[in-house]
Amino acid sequence: MVRTFAVLQQSFKNTSMSMTSPLTIRRKIVPIGNTNPTILIKTSLDDIPKIIENVAAKQHEWKSVPVTAKIDLLKQIRQNTINHVDEWNSITQKDRGVHPTDPNHGNGRMEITTVGPYLLGSIVNGLISSLENIHRTGHPPLPKRFRTTDEGKCIVQLSPNGLLESLENAGMTGHLILKGDQPDQLSLDEVSVGGLAGILGGGNFNSPSELFYELFLKSRVCVYKPNPVNQSSCLVLRKILEPLVSAGYVDFIIGGTEEGSAMLSYEGKGGVKFDEFILTGSQATLDKIEPIANAPIIAELGGVNPWIIVPGIQWNKRSIDSYARMLAWAKMFNNGHICAAPQIVILPSDWKFRQEFMSRLRYWLAEHAGSPAFYPGSSESQSFFQDHYQNEAELIRGKTPDVYDKQQRPMLLSNVTIDKEDILTREAFCPVLAEVPLDFPTRSGSDEQKNSVEFLRLAVDYTAKHIHNSLTAVLLIDDNTLKGKYAKDVDSIVADIPVGTVGINIPTLYATNLPHLTWGAFPGRTQSGSGVIGNTFLYKNVEKSLVVAPFSWIARPLFYVNSPKKTDLIGRRTTQYRLRPNFSGLLKALSATFLGI
Secondary structure: OHHHHHHHHHHHHOOOOOOOOHHHHHHHOOOOOOOOOOOOOOOOOOOHHHHHHHHHOOHHHHHOOOHHHHHHHHHHHHHHHHHHHHHHHHHHHHHHOOOOOOHHHHHHHHHHHHHHHHHHHHHHHHHHHHHHHHHHHOOOOOOOEEEEOOOOOEEEEEEOOHHHHHHHHOOOEEEEEEOOOOOOEOOHHHHOOOOEEEEEOOOOOOOOHHHHHHHHOOOOEEEEEOOOOOHHHHHHHHHHOHHHHHOOOEEEOOOOHHHHHHHHOOOOOOOOOOOEEEEEOOHHHHHHHOOOOOOOEEEEOOOOEEEEEOOOOOOOHHHHHHHHHHHHHHHHHHHHOOOOOEEEEEEEOOOOOHHHHHHHHHHHHHHOOOOOOOOOOHHHHHHHHHHHOOOOEEEOOOOOOOOOOOOOOOEEEOOOOOOOHHHHHOOOOOOEEEEEEEOOOOOOOOOHHHHHHHHHHHHHHHHHHHOOOOOEEEEEOOHHHHOOOOHHHHHHHHHHOOOOEEEEOOOHHHHHHOOOOEEEOOOOOHHHEEOEEEOOOOEOOEEEEEEEOOOOOOOHHHHOOOOHHHHHHHHHHHHHHHHOOOHHHHHHHHHHHHHOO
16 A cells, blocks of 8 residues: 555656645545445445545545556555455355355355455456557557448457466457447547546446546546445445555445435536536336436447348357357346346247247256346346236256245246247346247258348348347358458448447456446437447447357357356456466466366
């Protein structure tokens, strides 16, 4: 801590501006609200204006902090996370009813560390890498390569970067799709607009991701109000973010609707105002806050996410099982309390592997040991679909007894038609999955690649017209189709899908782990909100993110349904690696994933 502030102090001395050093700033801060770091206390409504004003008073100072000092702050935050990771996980486990050592609770422990420390580590490392490149070269990292579509859009490859990331990705690549046929980037000075941001955190994940992008890209000081589901984590987040909290650049508001409303409707004295709010939540929440918010809102709202299975020559029994196992994992991760969770499976009605795929999907859904149903309204949501589709609803019974309180088993709806509007337009946010077969004549032989591309185009058109979603889509496509003679057609179709993130042969959830990509709704299509976060490489005119894995990707077991014991081990090892990236940590993560040791 002393070292961090010393570095900041020296950095300020090296600038031509006259200002108070962070060491002095720390002594001047007037404590407001909860000053006991071991007790969570609801913020008094009377204290909220002063919290906002204290943080707002630091906005010009924070904007002037040099890049080198901000890099050191990020490294200190990463070390603080390493120091407090066990405490953070323990708090969340208690909140969700997950036992810290019960071998049957391994899925719950893995999910908790993934949506908290693991995700924070990914974002912090990504920001450090980008800011170090900017400091070293004067500009953000340049694209690895890019290509243009026939419609004049640009697909820019950004990752992997370096040997370690190449080994980790094992052939997976990350891209941005931009308007225009040439990649164009902003400078950090252009992005660092400064100001004050208010963040309404999500209840389904624990990492304050938005806060980091606002602070270290836009140079905005932040007032953070967590969702009540996760607010206990603020006990440890205060310790992790201590350099920023002590200096007054970040503060917390604890509470529910009343406290959130007071923050959103704050009318400042002497020109103090929020420049932006960021919400992770539902459309219902956005509808409530929009009329009272005194600043523009970036809103990430989730959606009904489709997975499109494209027929092709490389599909066989092995790939059918592999992708069914991955789909089951993606559906059950965090008990479906994920904005990128799959809800609709689209495939050709006469595909020769259709019945086998659905059979293996049922098998792996049953093999999943379950996760805690911690999100408010989850049980009511599943009951709605179960009651609404009584004749079609198939509850998948587990191979082992339930181990969590009020545990939900996955529900599968088969052969859903276009008149089943609720499943196509209402986000379940719980373990509900529907199969939507489209009438399409699948063919083999010389025209098989063309046939596959035609089905992809049909399925994408169907999702754009009938599914309420502009957030994510996953396409399962064999390499023969993806890279064959119709590769330009596939590029054009992918570039035109009206969602913010596309995953090819990989769950889009992984894109949140890549801060150089963006996360949010497709521009101008508000089913899943508006605005994005991320983009640490500072690209202009971003339309969507794209993550691509080979059809027979060697790293796919990372996303497999496994035993709770192995799942827990994978979660711990991958989180350790993400917080301290090195070859030794990567080998341990791979050992857990492939060998279970």
